[in-house]
Amino acid sequence: MAEKADAKAARPRRNASGGRVVRFPKVPEAGAKRLKVVVTGGSGFFGERLVRALLNRPDREVVVFDLVPPAEMPEVRHRFLDLNLPFADGTLFKLLKEERPDAIVHLAQLRSPSLQTTYAHELNAIGALHVFAAAGEAKVSRILLGSTSLVYGARGDNPNFLSEEHPLRPDPEDRFVGDFVEAESHARTHVRRHPESRVSILRFVPLLSAEVRDYRARLFAAPFSWQLLGYDPLVQALHPDDAVDALVRALDRPEAQGVFNIGPDGVVPLSTVRLLFGSLGIPVPHPVGYALYEAAWLAGVGLMPGVHAHYLRYSCVVDGEKARRLLGFSAKHSTLEVVLETARARFGSGRLVDFDAVADAAIAARYAYEQRVRPRPRVRAQGAAS
Amino acid sequence: MSARRHLSPLPAPVLKEPAHDAGAAPSLLPENPDDLQHVLLGEAARFLDAHPEFKSPRALVDAWNLFRNRSRTFLLDDFGYDEVAARPWAELFDFLYTVWWRVTLSGVENVPNTGRALLVSNHSGVLPWDGAMLKRGIAREHPAHRTARMLVLDMFTTLPFLQPWLRHMGEVRACPENGTRLLERDELVGVFPEGVKGVGKLFRDRYRLARFGRGGFVRLALQTGAPIIPVAVVGAEEIHPNLTRLDFIGKPLGLPYFPLTPTFPLLGPIGFLPLPTKWWIDIGRPIAFDHGPEIADRPMIVNELADQVRSTLQTMIDSRLARRGNVFTGD
Numbered sequence: 001m002a003e004k005a006d007a008k009a010a011r012p013r014r015n016a017s018g019g020r021v022v023r024f025p026k027v028p029e030a031g032a033k034r035l036k037v038v039v040t041g042g043s044g045f046f047g048e049r050l051v052r053a054l055l056n057r058p059d060r061e062v063v064v065f066d067l068v069p070p071a072e073m074p075e076v077r078h079r080f081l082d083l084n085l086p087f088a089d090g091t092l093f094k095l096l097k098e099e100r101p102d103a104i105v106h107l108a109q110l111r112s113p114s115l116q117t118t119y120a121h122e123l124n125a126i127g128a129l130h131v132f133a134a135a136g137e138a139k140v141s142r143i144l145l146g147s148t149s150l151v152y153g154a155r156g157d158n159p160n161f162l163s164e165e166h167p168l169r170p171d172p173e174d175r176f177v178g179d180f181v182e183a184e185s186h187a188r189t190h191v192r193r194h195p196e197s198r199v200s201i202l203r204f205v206p207l208l209s210a211e212v213r214d215y216r217a218r219l220f221a222a223p224f225s226w227q228l229l230g231y232d233p234l235v236q237a238l239h240p241d242d243a244v245d246a247l248v249r250a251l252d253r254p255e256a257q258g259v260f261n262i263g264p265d266g267v268v269p270l271s272t273v274r275l276l277f278g279s280l281g282i283p284v285p286h287p288v289g290y291a292l293y294e295a296a297w298l299a300g301v302g303l304m305p306g307v308h309a310h311y312l313r314y315s316c317v318v319d320g321e322k323a324r325r326l327l328g329f330s331a332k333h334s335t336l337e338v339v340l341e342t343a344r345a346r347f348g349s350g351r352l353v354d355f356d357a358v359a360d361a362a363i364a365a366r367y368a369y370e371q372r373v374r375p376r377p378r379v380r381a382q383g384a385a386s
Numbered sequence: 387m388s389a390r391r392h393l394s395p396l397p398a399p400v401l402k403e404p405a406h407d408a409g410a411a412p413s414l415l416p417e418n419p420d421d422l423q424h425v426l427l428g429e430a431a432r433f434l435d436a437h438p439e440f441k442s443p444r445a446l447v448d449a450w451n452l453f454r455n456r457s458r459t460f461l462l463d464d465f466g467y468d469e470v471a472a473r474p475w476a477e478l479f480d481f482l483y484t485v486w487w488r489v490t491l492s493g494v495e496n497v498p499n500t501g502r503a504l505l506v507s508n509h510s511g512v513l514p515w516d517g518a519m520l521k522r523g524i525a526r527e528h529p530a531h532r533t534a535r536m537l538v539l540d541m542f543t544t545l546p547f548l549q550p551w552l553r554h555m556g557e558v559r560a561c562p563e564n565g566t567r568l569l570e571r572d573e574l575v576g577v578f579p580e581g582v583k584g585v586g587k588l589f590r591d592r593y594r595l596a597r598f599g600r601g602g603f604v605r606l607a608l609q610t611g612a613p614i615i616p617v618a619v620v621g622a623e624e625i626h627p628n629l630t631r632l633d634f635i636g637k638p639l640g641l642p643y644f645p646l647t648p649t650f651p652l653l654g655p656i657g658f659l660p661l662p663t664k665w666w667i668d669i670g671r672p673i674a675f676d677h678g679p680e681i682a683d684r685p686m687i688v689n690e691l692a693d694q695v696r697s698t699l700q701t702m703i704d705s706r707l708a709r710r711g712n713v714f715t716g717d
Contacts, residue, residue, distance in 0.1 A: 156544030159563035160465050223443070231544025234466050234553075269466060269550070272458075275451040276442030286546065314544070336460060350442030352449055361460035368461060 036061045037251060038101040038140075040081065040131060041108030043070040043294035045212070049077055049244045050105065060251075063099050065092070066108065083108055083127035084119065089134045096138035103251060106131045109183075111148070111207075112215035113176035113304045115297070121179050128183035132190040141197045142254055144247065145187050149205045149261060150177045154233065154314040156291065161319035164203075164259040173307040184259075198257050200250050205263040205318060208237035208338050210345035215303040220277050220339075221305075221346060227274075227281030228289040233315040234267040237338040242331040249327045256326045261318035264331035266365065268339055270312060276343040276358065278351060286313060336362040396439035397534035445549065458554075465564070467535075467556035476554065479522040483513070486662050487621060488716075491523040492667035496615055499530040502569045504607050505576040506695055507617035508595055508703060509584030512626035512645050514542065515660060516619045517557075520576060524666055535568050536576040537561075539585070541642055562602055569610035576617075577603045579692070586631065586643035592623035593707055595700050601692035604675075605682040614695055621665030624713050626650070664716035666706050670698065 032302035037054060042048040042064030051070055054060045064070055069078035079095050082088065096104075108127055114120040128145060135143050152162045168184075170177040184201055187363070191199050206216045219225055246262040274281045284292060286309075294306025323329045333341070340362055344355045434440060459470045483489050497503065507520060517536045524534050537560035542548055558564045560577065568575045578584055583596035607614050630647040636644030650657025673695060681687050711717045 115411060153678055157559070157561070158539050159561045160558060161563065161567060163563065181549050188566075223447070228546075231547065267462065267466060269462070269553075270449075271455060271550075272460065275448075275455055278442070278447045278451070280447045280450065310409035347442065350439060350445055352439055352445050352452060358460055368463075 001197075033306070034061045035103065035251070036063065036101040038063050038096070038099060038104045040065045040083070040104065040106050040127075042066050042076070042078075043068050044107060046111070046207070046240065046243065047105075047107040049240055050107065050247050053244045053248055054251075057248075063101065070181060075337065083130055084122050088127070089130040092130055092134035093137050096134055096140055101140055103144065103340070104131065104135055104255075105141055105144045105146070105247060105251070107146045109146065109180075113297075113308060115124040115300065117175050121175065123180035124176075124179035125186075128187045132186050136190060136194050136197070141194070142251075143187070143190070143197065143199045144250055145160050145183060145199065145201045146176070147184055147201050147203045148180050149203045149236070149263060149318045150311065150316060151181050151184065151203060152316050152318070153177070154310040154316040156314050158315060158317075160234070160315065161317055163319050163323055164261055164263070169318050169379075171307050171310055174310070176305070176308065178257040198254055200257055201259045202246060202250060203259065203261050204243050204246075205238040205261075207238045207240050207243055208342050209240050210342050212240065212342075219303050220273050220279060220342075222279055224280040224282055225274075226289045226292050226309075227270075227283045228286040228309065228313045229283040230270050231286060231313045232271045233311070233313060234317050235270050235273060235311075235315070236267055236335050237273075237316055237342075238262065238264050238331065241339045242329075242333060246323060246327060246329045247333070249329050253327060260323040260327060260329075261320050262329065262331075263318045263321055264333060264335045265320075266334040266336055266339065267315075267317055268335045270377065272336075273339050276339055276353060276355075277303055277349050278353065279345070334362065334366055336365060336384075401510075406561075416523070461490045464567070465535075465556070465558050466553040468554045469533075469556075471554040472556060476522070476525070479518055483519055483522050483526070486660075487519065487623075487665040489519055489523055489665040489667055490716075491667045491669070493671075494524065494527045496669045497524060497528055497532065498572065498613075498672075499528075499532075500572065502572045502610060502612040503574050503615055504565075504603060504612045505534060505574065505615050505617050505669075506591075506603055506699065507576060507578055508619055508699060509578035509580045510587055510592065510619070511622040511660070512525070512585060512628055512647070513627060513658075513660070514538070514578075514585055516579065516622040517576060519622075519665065520617060520619065520667055524574070532574050534574045534576045537565055537578075539578075539582055541582065545663055553627045562606060565606045566610060569606065569612045575612075577604075577606075579603050579696075582642045584644065587623070587628065589623070589627040589629060589632070593620070593703050595696055595703075598692045598696050598701050601685070601688040604688045604691045608675060608677060608682040608688070608691075611679070613674045615672050616670040616695060616702060618668045618670070618699055618700045618706060619665065619714070620668070620703060620706045620710060624663045625660035627661075661714075663713050664710075666710070666716075668702055668706055670702055673698065693700065 037060055039047050039051055039062060042051045043066040048070050051062050051064060051073065054062045055076065064076055064078045065081035066078065067080065067082055070076055081092060081095060085091065106128060109124045110120050132143065150159065151168045151170060152166055153168065155169055168181050170181060172178065187199050187201055191197060207214065208217055242264065243262060250256060290306040290309050293302055293304060293309045296302030297305045340355065340358050348355060409706055439445060457471050457474065459468055462468050505520065507516065510516060521534045521536055533556055536557045538552055538557045539560055543552055543559040558568065565575055565577065579598040580596040581599055587596065626645065626647045628647055630646045632644045632646050647657060675691060
């Protein structure tokens, strides 16, 4: 009898029809202690989506720290916070003392380069410093910092897929990316000062959907843009829903600390993005291209400083394997699907591109990816089939 | 509403007289046929009515973009390899393989039909034609027609035009991360451990293997459990006899070497034409290490294994050289 029971326990649990039993995580009851989450920048594009996702969860309580309350969500608690004001850390400390949250998600950042470099630096780099300082004093141990995958820098000698251990090598002149690197360095300093804290840095691949209007989405959607002659880097694009999903999962797993790349499956060459958006790439030799981007930027009509054109020259593609393993996150939309759906939603009518055929190709590519490209372990599991 | 509505984004031509019949559609053609501007606008409007797919100004850009990308597909792998875009180039490589260099490939049965393996080859010839020929040879003569994914030096993968082209062809920048990723997906991967020291070798050093990097390829094989298959390429050393390296030109241009051959840079573009030597590509027996992946962190053992592969390869090259006669005919 006992032997039989042991044999039963060793086998994976199966239901009557032979299928495997999947255990879903328990949904806590409404009366239980709810995790209180502060979202800085909760009225921004990204933060608002996170707040909306957290509102659907009965075990989460959300407070937004931002300049304005989030639109169309009157039930959300909002506290005024301006990270650019002097003594913002003191203000934030008082707010945290009053609210006593369990976790902070810091998303109060500009996600496009700004000509007002001082303002951008104060918000993106010093803002994170304030958040970590106040959180340390207020003893809020769980902090999630939203960063960007651009921090690795676009370099010709990057591996095709950058892992979290890869050194951060953006161009030192690129202040927009440099501010994110500095924010991450504040996170590291915070972990050194408060070893008990549980800090996660999520490096998001730049977002793209029909609603995104950051500099990159505007560059892709522009009628024309300068193309660095002879260069065609691979790019990734993350759907905002996937980015929010990664944050929600990171909040569910307080034990998952450290740096995570949050990226989609698959890559797409920049030329394919231009093709789907119907954007004309005017080829210019790359030194001229840098100069033209810089000139437009200084004239106030450009989208990004010239030095940021590195990202139109070399790939900066991240490997999301760690997030898949430790956060259980895998993006529902591949890069090609994100680019395709965005292009179709924004410029879908009166086009020569057959979007349905591309959508079929995207499905086929996804299937091929599942079949062929998923890594197989070095040592194959024995007797798995028997 | 009439069946023929004015669908174009252009303003409707102003009619001089109101139409007699209110039910009839106003003609898009201008009243005054001599008015050239109106004639052209009318033609454009008629064209757009007939071709509604051109309604968006982006359609014109589409026409250009579709033409530019006519050979490309959306079925790329993680590294941007486009099997369909790479296919037409096979004809050029077949010409070089069969006519120009008359490659004799031996030992193709040592390449497994499935599963991971690491091809380790000597490197020579100023321009990396040897990699292209090894890849083409396996694709042509192997029973499974496997595609070898070559790990290419940075100096080639960062050059304009070469960067997207090499990617379409399935080549990958040489670094441990890329090699591991490919081998974990059970690909056939080709490496040239001599690197830039091999491809920029001087003519007087021909067929003498340079240092095998830092043994990275052994580490790659140990970590992924892939067997190493040594490949000796004979004949490629003489395609561009590199007499000396002109560092005073190469250094300012940021090139790792600037060769001086009998034809380059003296004869300009003709200097890029490789000499039609006779080639042999010998694929040796796979070398499977008994060591586990933990040995990858023991540099001395890694170096020893790398040296073992290097001497195996040198022996293969020497034995082929001993049997070779004339450089151009092979007799």
